[in-house]
Amino acid sequence: xxxxxxxxxxxxxxxxxxxxxxxxxxxxxxxxMSLNSxxxxxxxxxxxxxxxxxxxxxxxxxxxxxxxxxxxVVVEDYVHSAAAKLxxxxxxxFLHVLAGGAGIFAILHLTMGTMGS
Amino acid sequence: MPARARPLSPHLQVYRWxxxxxxxxxxxxxxxxxxxxxxLLVVWLVALAGGxxxxxxxxxxxxxxxxxxxxAAFGFGFFYHLLxxxxxxxxxxxxxxxxxxxxxxxxxxxxxxxxxxxxALAYSAYFAH
Numbered sequence: 001x002x003x004x005x006x007x008x009x010x011x012x013x014x015x016x017x018x019x020x021x022x023x024x025x026x027x028x029x030x031x032x033m034s035l036n037s038x039x040x041x042x043x044x045x046x047x048x049x050x051x052x053x054x055x056x057x058x059x060x061x062x063x064x065x066x067x068x069x070x071x072x073v074v075v076e077d078y079v080h081s082a083a084a085k086l087x088x089x090x091x092x093x094f095l096h097v098l099a100g101g102a103g104i105f106a107i108l109h110l111t112m113g114t115m116g117s
Numbered sequence: 118m119p120a121r122a123r124p125l126s127p128h129l130q131v132y133r134w135x136x137x138x139x140x141x142x143x144x145x146x147x148x149x150x151x152x153x154x155x156x157l158l159v160v161w162l163v164a165l166a167g168g169x170x171x172x173x174x175x176x177x178x179x180x181x182x183x184x185x186x187x188x189a190a191f192g193f194g195f196f197y198h199l200l201x202x203x204x205x206x207x208x209x210x211x212x213x214x215x216x217x218x219x220x221x222x223x224x225x226x227x228x229x230x231x232x233x234x235x236x237a238l239a240y241s242a243y244f245a246h
Binding site: 015029 | 163
């Protein structure tokens, strides 16, 4: 299917990640807003709960995946030169793996690193 | 040559502006914006994992006028993309394709996003003091 190469798979992945993000994003927002304060201790206490850490890590993973799929379509639609397109797509891939990896690593550290300290 | 002029593909420069294409472009725009938001979210998380010093710095930046304006914009982007995304998912399973339905759900999405952003801002302002 055109420039997308594997259109159906991409289309489907975009929808599945969108459906997953509806409850995850709402959970994240409601949890964040129901904290008494956004100060260091309060937010750390939130992520110290294993289940909250798990949901937060899941949210970052699905968000990074959904964001990657979306921005790839934008690059494919608007970047026309083959070299620039390849460079932009590579940059998107690196950036999203980096963002997802760093975010999940930070959450794991917050949830597990707090034990005993 | 065809016997009569065929419709041209909708080039942005000549396309008549209307609610449908405005909302479609806004969905893309807010999507790209939220991708930048993902990077900020990760910065916030990494700072939090790094310790109180860096985290307080990030909070100070977010509490500055520019940071607060950016957060408000991200808030609207979030609610708009969420609501319009749900509208798209309804289309994907075959509902709401009628002319009036499309128009009504479009305005509903805009109103809902503005309303939810307003509520979130009011809530944050109330609890920040």
